[in-house]
Amino acid sequence: xxxxxxxxxxxxxxxxxxxxxxxxxxxxxxxxxxxxxxxxxxxxxxxxxxxxxxxxxxxxxxxxxxxxxxxxxxxxxxxxxxxxxxxxxxxxxxxxxxxxxxxxxxxxxxxxxxxxxxxxxxxxxxxxxxxxxxxxxxxxxxxxxxxxxxxxxxxxxxxxxxxxxxxxxxxxxxxxxxxxxxxxxxxxxxxxxxxxxxxxxxxxxxxxxxxxxxxxxxxxxxxxxxxxxxxxxxxxxxxxxxxxxxxxxxxxxxxxxxxxxxxxxxxxxxxxxxxxxxxxxxxxxxxxxxxxxxxxxxxxxxxxxxxxxxxxxxxxxxxxxxxxxxxxxxxxxxxxxxxxxxxxxxxxxxxxxxxxxxxxxxxx
Amino acid sequence: xxxxxxxxxxxxxxxxxxxxxxxxxxxxxxxxxxxxxxxxxxxxxxxxxxxxxxxxxxxxxxxxxxxxxxxxxxxxxxxxxxxxxxxxxxxxxxxxxxxxxxxxxxxxxxxxxxxxxxxxxxxxxxxxxxxxxxxxxxxxxxxxxxxxxxxxxxxxxxxxxxxxxxxxxxxxxxxxxxxxxxxxxxxxxxxxxxxxxxxxxxxxxxxxxxxxxxxxxxxxxxxxxxxxxxxxxxxxxxxxxxxxxxxxxxxxxxxxxxxxxxxxxxxxxxxxxxxxxxxxxxxxxxxxxxxxxxxxxxxxxxxxxxxxxxxxxxxxxxxxxxxxxxxxxxxxxxxxxxxxxxxxxxxxxxxxxxxxxxxxxxxx
Numbered sequence: 001x002x003x004x005x006x007x008x009x010x011x012x013x014x015x016x017x018x019x020x021x022x023x024x025x026x027x028x029x030x031x032x033x034x035x036x037x038x039x040x041x042x043x044x045x046x047x048x049x050x051x052x053x054x055x056x057x058x059x060x061x062x063x064x065x066x067x068x069x070x071x072x073x074x075x076x077x078x079x080x081x082x083x084x085x086x087x088x089x090x091x092x093x094x095x096x097x098x099x100x101x102x103x104x105x106x107x108x109x110x111x112x113x114x115x116x117x118x119x120x121x122x123x124x125x126x127x128x129x130x131x132x133x134x135x136x137x138x139x140x141x142x143x144x145x146x147x148x149x150x151x152x153x154x155x156x157x158x159x160x161x162x163x164x165x166x167x168x169x170x171x172x173x174x175x176x177x178x179x180x181x182x183x184x185x186x187x188x189x190x191x192x193x194x195x196x197x198x199x200x201x202x203x204x205x206x207x208x209x210x211x212x213x214x215x216x217x218x219x220x221x222x223x224x225x226x227x228x229x230x231x232x233x234x235x236x237x238x239x240x241x242x243x244x245x246x247x248x249x250x251x252x253x254x255x256x257x258x259x260x261x262x263x264x265x266x267x268x269x270x271x272x273x274x275x276x277x278x279x280x281x282x283x284x285x286x287x288x289x290x291x292x293x294x295x296x297x298x299x300x301x302x303x304x305x306x307x308x309x310x311x312x313x314x315x316x317x318x319x320x321x322x323x324x325x326x327x328x329x330x331x332x333x334x335x336x337x338x339x340x341x342x343x344x345x346x347x348x349x350x351x352x353x354x355x356x357x358x359x360x361x362x363x364x
Numbered sequence: 365x366x367x368x369x370x371x372x373x374x375x376x377x378x379x380x381x382x383x384x385x386x387x388x389x390x391x392x393x394x395x396x397x398x399x400x401x402x403x404x405x406x407x408x409x410x411x412x413x414x415x416x417x418x419x420x421x422x423x424x425x426x427x428x429x430x431x432x433x434x435x436x437x438x439x440x441x442x443x444x445x446x447x448x449x450x451x452x453x454x455x456x457x458x459x460x461x462x463x464x465x466x467x468x469x470x471x472x473x474x475x476x477x478x479x480x481x482x483x484x485x486x487x488x489x490x491x492x493x494x495x496x497x498x499x500x501x502x503x504x505x506x507x508x509x510x511x512x513x514x515x516x517x518x519x520x521x522x523x524x525x526x527x528x529x530x531x532x533x534x535x536x537x538x539x540x541x542x543x544x545x546x547x548x549x550x551x552x553x554x555x556x557x558x559x560x561x562x563x564x565x566x567x568x569x570x571x572x573x574x575x576x577x578x579x580x581x582x583x584x585x586x587x588x589x590x591x592x593x594x595x596x597x598x599x600x601x602x603x604x605x606x607x608x609x610x611x612x613x614x615x616x617x618x619x620x621x622x623x624x625x626x627x628x629x630x631x632x633x634x635x636x637x638x639x640x641x642x643x644x645x646x647x648x649x650x651x652x653x654x655x656x657x658x659x660x661x662x663x664x665x666x667x668x669x670x671x672x673x674x675x676x677x678x679x680x681x682x683x684x685x686x687x688x689x690x691x692x693x694x695x696x697x698x699x700x701x702x703x704x705x706x707x708x709x710x711x712x713x714x715x716x717x718x719x720x721x722x723x724x725x726x727x728x
Contacts, residue, residue, distance in 0.1 A: 062636050066430065068629035121726050124719065126489070126523065129643060130650030159490070160718040222718065241721035265432035269633065272426050276639035279493060286494030289718065290711040297713075304717055312725055347654040349661075351723060353668055354524040354586065354653065355488065357605035359720040361676055362485050362712065 037266070039073045039258065042091070044084040044101035046203070047077030050228055050288060051221070055156040055250060055281045056100035062273040071266050073098060084202070088253065092148045097258035100155060103141075103251050104185050110148070111326060112333035115340045116141050118248040120187050120319040122340070125157040125247035125282060126355075127347045132249070135343050140336050149256040153274040156250040156281035159289070162226065163242040163307065164219030165210065165235035170307055173314050182206055182218035186326075187244030190318045203229065210234040219244065223296055224288030237301045243315055250281070401630070403437045403622065406455070408448040408465035410567065411441030414592055414652060415585070419520040419614060419645045420464035426637040435630050437462060448566070452617065456512045461622035464519060467505075467615050468549050474512070476696035479704045480505050482525075482612035484551050484683040486704070489521040489611035489646060490719075491711045496613070499707050504700050515623045517638040519616040520645035523653070525609040526590065527671065528583030529574065529599035534671055537678050546570055546582035550690075551608030554682045567593065574598040583608065587660055588652030601665045607679055614645070 041060065045053035060073035076096075078084035087099035088106045103113035116137070123131065131137040132154055141152045164183070168175065177195035181188075188198030199215055209215045211234040218235075219242070220226050232239070252274050259267070296302055307315075327337040405424065409417035424437035440460075442448035451463035452470045467477035480501070487495065495501040496518055505516050528547070532539065541559035545552075552562030563579055573579045575598040582599075583606070584590050596603070616638050623631070660666055671679075691701040 062632065065632040066629055066636055068627075124722070126646055126650050129647040130654065133644060133647035134651035135654075160722045162718070223714065241717050241725065243722070243725050246722050246726070263432075265430055268426065268429040269636075272430055272633075272640045273636050275643045276636045279639045279642040280497060282490055283493040283497040286490050286711060286714070287498035290494060290499075290707075290714040293714045293717070294710045306721065307725075309728075313728065316728065343654075346658045347650060348726065350587065350650070350654040350657045352727065353605050353657070354526070355719060356723040356727070357670065358488070358524045358607070358610050359715060359723070361605065361607050361671075362610070363716065363720070364673075364677065364680065 034070075035263070036070045037072070037262065039071065039097035040081065041073050041075045041098040041100060041252075042078075042080075042082050042087050042096050043075060043099065044078050044087050044105060047075075047080065049077075050224060051158060051281060051285050052156075052225075052250070053077065054284065055277050056252075058280060059100070059155060059252070059273055059277050062276065063269055066269045066273060067266055071262070071269065075100075088148070088150075091253045091255050092150055094149070094255045094257055097255050099253045101251060101253075102248060103152070104248075107185065110144060110332075111330050112144055112336045113141075114186065114326070115333070115336045116152070116154075116249060116251065118245040119323065119340065120190055120244045120246075121316050122246055123344055123347065124351070124355075125159050125249070127344070127351060128157065128247055128249050129154070129278065130347055131340070131343045135347075136339060137343075140339060144332055144336065145253070146256075151254045151256055151259045153252040153254065153271055154249050155252040155274040155277050157278060157285075158221055158225075158245075158248050158250075159282060159285045160222070160247055161242045161245040162219065162222045163240035163244065164217055165226065165231045166217040166238040166240065167210070167213070167236050168216060169238055169305075170240065170311055172308065173311055176311065176314075179217060180215045182209065182215050182220075183244065185244075186319070186322055187219070189322050190244070190315055193318045193322070194314055207231060207234050222285065222289045223292035224285055227292040227296060232296055232299065232302055237299075237303055239296075239302060239304045240307055241304075243307070243312060398434075399627070400433065401435045401626065403435065403461040404445065405437050405439045405462040405464060405616075406442075406444075406446050406451050406460050407439060407463065408442050408451055408469060411439075411444065413441075414588060415522060415645060415649050416520075416589075416614070417441065418648065419641050420616075422644060423464070423519060423616070423637055423641050426640065427633055430633045430637060431630055435626070435633065439464075452512070452514075455617045455619050456514055458513070458619045458621055461619050463617045465615060465617075466612060467516070468612075471549065474508060474696075475690060475694050476508055476700045477505075478550065478690070479697070479700045480516070480518075480613060480615065482609040483687065483704065484554055484608045484610075485680050486610055487708055487711065488715070488719075489523050489613070491708070491715060492521065492611055492613050493518070493642065494711055495704070495707045499711075500703060501707075504703060508696055508700065509617070510620075513620040515618045515620055517616040517618065517635055518613050519638040519641050520614040521642060521649075522585055522589075522609075522612050522614075523646060523649045524586070524611055525606045526583065526586045527604035527606040527608065528581055529590065529595045530581040530602040530604065531574070531577070531600050532580060533602055533669075534604065534675055536672065537675055540675065540678075543581060544579045546573065546579050546584075547608065549608075550683070550686055551583070553686050554608070554679055557682045557686070558678055571595060571598050586649065586653045587656035588649055591656040591660060596660055596663065596666055601663075601667055603660075603666060603668045604671055605668075607671070607676060 056075045082090045087101045091099040104117040106113045179196040327334040420439045446454045451465045455463040466481045468481040470477045543560040691698045
């Protein structure tokens with residue numbers, strides 16, 4: 001990739017480009033038109049990981065091409081410049097200009113941010129975007145990140161994640177008791193209260209942990225990413241649909257100082273490219289999941305089955321408790337959570353007669 | 365909108381802008397960087413119609429802002445410059461540079477194009493994008509439009525459309541006999557073979573036709589657009605989920621000569637903005653449908669109910685016949701239809717354990 005040839009920082013960038021506004025207005029009212037920028041983007045993903053890691057790469061390519069090379073973004077995988085879960089701090093401090101990750105990784109720093117990624121039994125990809133772009137969600141998100149000098153831009157969504165791979169059947173709530181499962185975030189807390197033992201493991205360690213029996217179960221993403229880790233070869237062999245992350249939205253975060261330096265046209269290029277990547281990433285996951293599932297189904301031992309209604313009922317009820325506590329302990333979470341659940345109520349009613357009714361109709 | 369101040373054509377455009385490449389390379393390798401373009405975009409929609417008509421407006425705004433004013437697009441509603449169904453010809457001939465509409469309107473000229481909008485019991489929004497962007501669909505679409513001097517770019521999707529408003533209950537296949545219903549395209553042909561009388565009416569005439577009893581039923585889009593026409597006040601009062609358009613994709617078409625004149629950065633801005641509008645339009649429909657349905661539900665007379673399985677089974681079976689004939693009569697439709705249905709099979713299997721399983725889980 002041509003972009004890789006440029007590794008200088010902002011200081012070097014100022015010497016490039018020569019078309020100042022007074023030289024002919026080549027850029028209309030877009031500010032210092034000829035100035036070029038070189039940004040670093042740190043991420044929470046393995047470099048070029050399918051879906052998650054490709055999104056910032058694709059974003060950088062789009063921005064460079066659309067800006068005619070005036071904004072170049074070099075993307076770093078987790079650990080290459082900063083660890084996966086220090087993206088927020090690095091961009092907030094201005095160590096780098098940009099980051100790509102998930103807002104629920106900032107739990108502990110800014111608990112309310114979890115609503116902008118995913119809530120168990122909450123909004124899907126399409127529903128979340130309805131809330132963010134047209135239902136007032138983005139205003140709340142910008143307000144939440146403002147004290148951290150961060151501008152958030154939604155960038156991608158994995159779609160509905162699977163409930164995970166299990167070494168034993170889950171036939172009743174008793175089967176959750178003592179279950180050691182890799183499951184992070186709110187879903188993990190729900191499992192803990194249901195009697196299980198949630199474990200946090202980076203993706204790279206899941207396969208071995210499941211294969212050796214150090215854990216009994218794991219969720220990761222869905223067929224596309226799960227098959228790339230070979231999880232179907234580690235688990236014996238139950239694969240369940242999801243409840244815990246029904247459409248996690250990813251985020252681009254930009255340091256406010258860096259953002260404010262961009263002329264208006266480059267700001268528009270970046271925000272439009274982020275929104276384009278949301279279409280693109282959903283398409284990549286749809287395709288990757290479909291083709292990976294087709295391959296998984298070649299293995300007759302793999303058993304895809306639903307959780308019993310009793311189990312889902314318990315998980316749903318505990319989720320409500322967990323979210324209520326989150327909202328009770330943090331005024332920002334209370335405000336954003338109320339907006340989230342008010343919206344969920346009306347948007348889920350429509351999904352019931354639109355997407356869900358149609359998918360049931362098609363199935364026959 | 366500032367864009368409205370510019371009404372000149374391409375001839376006038378050539379006099380604007382002064383930053384040629386040799387004057388300082390302000391635009392990197394993007395071609396004749398300082399040249400500005402003024403395009404006209406004709407559409408199949410009433411001007412600024414919610415969702416459908418806002419998409420090209422939003423696209424034009426994005427492109428102008430992202431290009432720093434170097435590409436200005438003036439959007440025309442249906443009939444303002446050319447009639448709704450002459451968009452394809454006007455852009456193909458180069459009368460205008462750009463159009464926004466739906467590929468299934470070109471039935472009769474290029475029958476195979478219908479696969480890129482919607483097929484009854486076919487792909488949803490997310491599934492269609494998986495096929496187009498990652499599953500080979502776009503290559504087929506570009507090949508199909510190439511002889512017409514058109515470059516297609518997917519731009520928006522209404523999501524699952526509702527089955528429509530009915531003045532009488534549909535309790536059996538007998539209730540379809542003699543049913544006069546406004547329903548265009550393949551869905552209309554399916555209804556005809558089921559014993560009904562499909563009627564083609566522009567949106568503006570639907571309300572009166574339904575209210576006066578000239579038709580017994582109509583489909584239009586979904587709660588957002590249906591409520592804006594007041595269809596719930598014209599029908600008594602049955603509202604059914606959809607089967608006929610499970611996620612119609614809209615298209616931007618660009619005259620190839622105009623496209624080839626754009627420098628690389630403007631091409632990237634246009635294609636990225638089209639993909640961004642797909643996220644944006646889905647969000648507008650999700651939000652508009654959710655809030656409109658909430659309002660519709662205030663009226664206790666409105667009765668939202670599913671079609672009986674027997675009726676859906678008949679419609680599904682006839683659909684297969686209609687599509688088989690379409691594919692038998694046109695080599696391009698045979699090729700594209702095979703790719704479409706091969707993809708539908710694997711992508712629907714994944715939606716079954718992802719979106720559908722989740723929505724059923726959430727519903728409890």
